[in-house]
Amino acid sequence: MRISDDRYNRDRIRFDLALRFIRHEARTHTIRIWTGLTDDRIRKLYRSYFPANGGVARRRGKSPQLASFFLRTPRMRHETAVLASMCYLYGVMPQERVADAPRRMPCAQRGEALCGAYETYRRLVPTSRISLEHAIYLVTSLARGDELRPSHCADCWGLIVVDRFAVSGRRCRNCENWRHGKLLRR
Ligand SMILES: [Zn+2]
Incomplete structure (x- = not known):
């Protein structure tokens, strides 16, 4: 029981975090490496929580890499x-x-x-x-x-x-x- 509770809590934390990342328009690759969720589960989250994207932009491609931007x-x-x-x-x-x-x-x-x-x-x-x-x-x-x-x-x-x-x-x-x-x- 405790093991499944722990696992549930861990999953819950990762899902909640993925949703926050999605709201901030993070890329799938970024969400995967910070949450440990698979691309498939991230795609399902998009579909379940943001049908038709609900105003949340889904970004693809490379993450920004430019120190001079700051x-x-x-x-x-x-x-x-x-x-x-x-x-x-x-x-x-x-x-x-x-x-x-x-x-x-x-x-x-x-x-x-x-x-x-x-x-x-x-x-x-x-x-x-x-x-x-x-x-x-x-x-x-x-x-x-x-x-x-x-x-x-x-x-x-x-x-x-x-x-x-x-x-x-x-x-x-x-x-x-x-x-x-x-x-x-x-
Ligand atoms: Zn100062």
Whole structure:
């Protein structure tokens, strides 16, 4: 009885997680590696819960893979910093660097934390252009540390995301704006 209860609970967690991923328009491949469900079960979930897709886009093909996406404008750098902060607060990020992060990070428990972080982020930044697929790229890239890395604003010590070649002393958008305004008033 206990074994079937445990199995039921495990399945329930994986199904609930898959539904959250589907709502955030994650790709089937992504859902499979984070939940451990087969493609066939994911397809059945789509059909059962989103007949005629119910406004949920189903994406195919490759996941986004571009570190520069996160740093290209001050607004994107700010949104990336907010999302990364949520991921650290929700315990999505590992304690140490993970060289093979795309393979070693996905699991249902971390997936739940990731959805929690992403959903809170979307409430804070409702007009965000960062998808859940991008969020996954961001957390694995930060965990690897070979393209993007976490850093601190030189003024307020808030979390910012920089590329691995960035010199220290960078500032967050708010501190940058504040300094700029102060210089203009002189
Ligand atoms: Zn700052």
